[in-house]
Amino acid sequence: MNFEYTDKSKALQKRVDDFMQQHIFPLEKKHYEFTSKNLWQHHPFLEELKGLARKEGLWNLFLPKSYGDLSPGLTNLEYAPLAELMGRVMWSSEIFNCSAPDTGNMEVLAKYGTPQQQKQWLKPLMNGDIRSAFLMTEPQVASSDATNIETSIVRDGDEYVINGRKWWSSGVMNPSAKVYIVMGKTDPKAQRHIQQSMILVPADTPGVKVVRPLSVFGNWDSPEGHGEVELNNVRVPASNLLVDEGSGFAIAQGRLGPGRIHHCMRLIGAAQRALDLMCIRVSQRETFGKSVSQYSSIRQDIAQSRCDIQQARLLTLAAADKIDRFGIKEAKDLVAMIKIVVPSMTCRVVDRAIQAHGGMGVCQDTPLAGFWVYGRTVRLADGPDEVHMYQLGRNTIKQMQTKV
Ligand SMILES: Cc1cc2nc3c(=O)[nH]c(=O)nc-3n(C[C@H](O)[C@H](O)[C@H](O)COP(=O)(O)OP(=O)(O)OC[C@H]3O[C@@H](n4cnc5c(N)ncnc54)[C@H](O)[C@@H]3O)c2cc1C
Structure with missing residues (x-):
């Protein structure tokens, strides 16, 4: 394994960094x-910045080389340090059209969409003209097991009729969110992993109702937000189905791979910035006659954080490299490992930085509180820690059994 960044990636790192500084x-x-x-409004400067980023060619960097003409031509390994740089400011990835949940949704459309679906939804998403949401989780069932999903998708002539209730649908509060990818069951009697399907639902379809926004530790995450959504006799053309009936579970597995790795790359950026801020702060303050930076406990926290970040970064690069060379299926254990390791690492590193900042660390004067919330929520989003451990443990035992 050689994680030396390519010249192309290094040049882009400088350009993304310069853009962010400026x-x-x-x-x-x-x-x-x-x-x-x-609430639920975009500051006009966001659109201006997107125009600038696009003009500078810092746009859609996330879509890997394997997508041909749609991609700016980077591997996941080349993109990782760019996403890390974006992770230093929570809202910045959208400026480069590299934010969740749109990146995962764009990959689904690029990989599985028909030419018509791509024309109607992928093109405007890649242009940054609209945004999207992914509706899988449901309030009434334990959704960390996706086979529990109950929303029904029933064929009726040339249409499908959708009924169900979703929540934690990130992005639905954003007025620019125009399309949802909805997961439901087309055949509840089929074998467990082929009951589900995914279907495209325009946000303004009659019967779609955003019931309420959900707060995250008291914050609304505006302008994207997270919502509870009612789907009541929602009718869409049959051509809105992604792939075939029964392929929803397989698409979900593919979609969450890139999503997970992008979150981890950004979280490493958040942790690194937290450590940078901690180093600056402890060098500026004095207690009991000496600089806070001279206390052994503080130096240990800084050293431990540096080790934690670098370990997590290398693991994430290993996952990116494996996806590039062997595909998402072969990389699934490494993706599970980073999903287990990185969000918790971020919480620990950010917590130390908050402590070293004193009261300042929990208020709006630093990005630290937002970083901690990001790390904490990714321990749940895209599957809770325990589910990844359960699956990684199972795979590890299986692999050992084939060796003995
Ligand atoms: C900020 C945020 C954004 C989100 N965005 C989206 C989105 O855009 N779209 C979407 O569809 N969903 C989204 N989610 C939902 C998220 O994916 C789910 O919350 C998650 O999958 C868990 O499902 P659940 O909430 O139903 O918890 P449950 O399935 O009820 O699980 C609860 C707990 O049970 C335990 N548990 C479950 N299985 C096991 C196991 N095998 N071993 C041990 N313990 C276990 C874990 O502690 C788990 O946290 C988001 C969530 C958050 C917090």
Whole structure:
């Protein structure tokens, strides 16, 4: 394994970093003030910044080389340090059209969409004209086991009729979210993993109702938000189905692979920035006659954080490299490992940085509180830690059994 970044990736790292230094970091405070007072609205500067990023060719960097003409031509390994740089500011990945859940949805459409579905939805998503949401989780069933999903998708002539209730649908509060990928069951009597299907539902279809936004540790994550959505006799053309009836589970597995790895790359950026801020802060403050940076406990926290971040970074690069060379299926154990390791690592590193900042660490004057919430919620989103451990443990035992 050689994780030396290519020249192409290094050149892009410099350009993404320069862009962030010049255009994004100076607006952090303004962005916080706007979003905390204007729920579900985009600050006009976001659109301006997107135009700039696009003009500079810093756009859709996430879509891997294997997607041919649709892709800017980077491997996952080349993209990882770019996503890490974006992770230093929670809202910045959208400026580069590289934010969740759109990236996962775009990959689904690029991989499984018909030419018509791609024209109607993938093109505007890749242009950044609209946004999207992914509706799988349901309030009434334990959704970490996707086979529990109850939403029904029933064929009726040239249409499908959808009924169900979803929640934690990220992005649905955003007025720009125009299309949802909905997972439900087309055949509840079929074998467990072929009961599910995925279907495209335009947000303005009659019967689609966003019932309420859900807060995350008291925050609304505006303008994207997370919502509870009712689907009541929602009718869409049969041609909106992705692939075939029964392929929903397989698509979900493919979709969550890239999504998980992108979250981990960004979380490493968040952890690295937390450590950088911690080093600066402890060098600026004095207690009991000496710099806080001179206390052994603080130095241990800094050293431990540096080790934690670098271990997680190397594991994430190993997962990216394996996906590039062997595909998502072969890389599934490494993807599970980073999903288990990285969010918890981020929480630990950010927690140490918060502690070293004192009261300042929990308020809006630093991005630390947002970073901690991000790490904590990714321990649930895209599958809870325990589910990844359960599956990784099972795979590990199986692999050992074939060796003895
Ligand atoms: C901020 C945020 C954004 C999200 N965005 C989306 C989105 O855009 N679209 C979407 O569809 N969903 C989204 N989710 C939902 C997320 O994917 C689910 O919350 C997650 O999959 C868990 O499902 P659940 O909430 O039904 O928990 P449950 O399935 O009820 O599980 C609860 C707990 O049971 C335990 N558990 C479950 N299985 C096992 C096991 N095998 N071994 C040990 N313990 C176990 C775990 O502790 C788990 O946390 C989001 C969630 C959050 C918090």
